[in-house]
Structure formats: structure tokens, C-alpha cells
Amino acid sequence: AQSVTQPDIHITVSEGASLELRCNYSYGATPYLFWYVQSPGQGLQLLLKYFSGDTLVQGIKGFEAEFKRSQSSFNLRKPSVHWSDAAEYFCAVAVNDYKLSFGAGTTVTVRA
């Protein structure tokens, strides 16, 4: 079955430092992959998506992600985090054309 694993439950990073969030997927075919962010009390906001083509995708808020088929990974990165990036981040894979399967999420804390 298609699934997503986010190995890190919680990451703390200093403001201005770089951030990398890991995501591993299990999927038989070419996956459609997403990263969403959820701030406290808010819904999920789509950061970026990968369908095909260039394996390095750019998203909103300065985030990027790299698809690596050989490693079944889709890691999210940001070169310099801001305090407003503190949130929970979810990686997801499209199981079919109507269902997304989400990882358990990674909580990011930004310290001053």
C-alpha cells in the first residue's frame, strides 16, 4: 500500500539557519508528491508539489523539495528559516486521483 514516512517528529532550528525535513514514500509507480504546512489553528496550506519533470521543485515561502527516485525520498528544504516558519509540516502522496495519504508530520520550532 502507498504510504509516507516522516522520520523526524520534531525539529528545532535557529532563525536564519537552514532547514531540511525528510520524507520517504512507498509507491509502485511515479508518485505525485506534496508538502503541506499547518500553522496552529489553521488548515493545511500547499507549499509545493511534484508530478514529473525537473526533480527539484520550487514552492511558496522560499521552500524547495527534491525528488530522488533511487532513495524514495522527497525532502523539503529552506536555506534560511524565519520565525514564522514554525509550524507542522506534512508530506503526502496521491494514492489515486482523489485520495492523499499523509505522513504523521514534523513539528518545526524556530528559536531566536
Place this chain on the structure above:
Amino acid sequence: DTGVSQNPRHKITKRGQNVTFRCDPISEHNRLYWYRQTLGQGPEFLTYFQNEAQLEKSRLLSDRFSAERPKGSFSTLEIQRTEQGDSAMYLCASSSWTGYSYEQYFGPGTRLTVT
């Protein structure tokens, strides 16, 4: 485009009571989805509609749950005889299905607490 809206944002109810949540999708979107998110977990798919037709229901959706989307616009999710295990965030999402667009746009959710 005002985004997906959900009401109420919070609901506290006693065990055994019925509750109903409403979701208003982005206006031109023909698909609408319901997910449930429990503490420390990612959202889990419950059901979805294409226009007014409910096309898929997860096994998570017990017979106490019912969803409707009359006229293919807003949707309601009703939970009858609530149980403490129903406490969760209920998320609605919508999309414009064109055959190759898989991203879904989520609302702020309704947090249900069953006491």
C-alpha cells in the same frame, strides 16, 4: 477566490449527541473531500464527492457518519451518537478535477471535542 471555509471552527458536544459540520468549497471546484486528523497524526481520508455524487467512502466512515453535497456546492458531515473517539479535527478540501490535477486545497477545519 476566498478559499475553503468550514463552520463551525470548534464544536464541543456531549457523548451521544449528533453534530453537523458544513464545508463551503472554492466556488469553481467540482470535487470536495473530507479528512479526519487526530492529535499527532496526518489527515486521513474519509470520503469525497464529484459534483453531488459521493463516489468513495473510507472504512473509517462508520454508519454513524453521513455526508451530503446537495446541488454540488457546499457539503455537510453529520456524526450521529457521537463517541469520545470521534474527537478530532475534521478537514474539508476541494479541487478542480481536470484529469491530471491532483492537488487539494484545504479549509481551516472543525475541531470536535466529545466530552
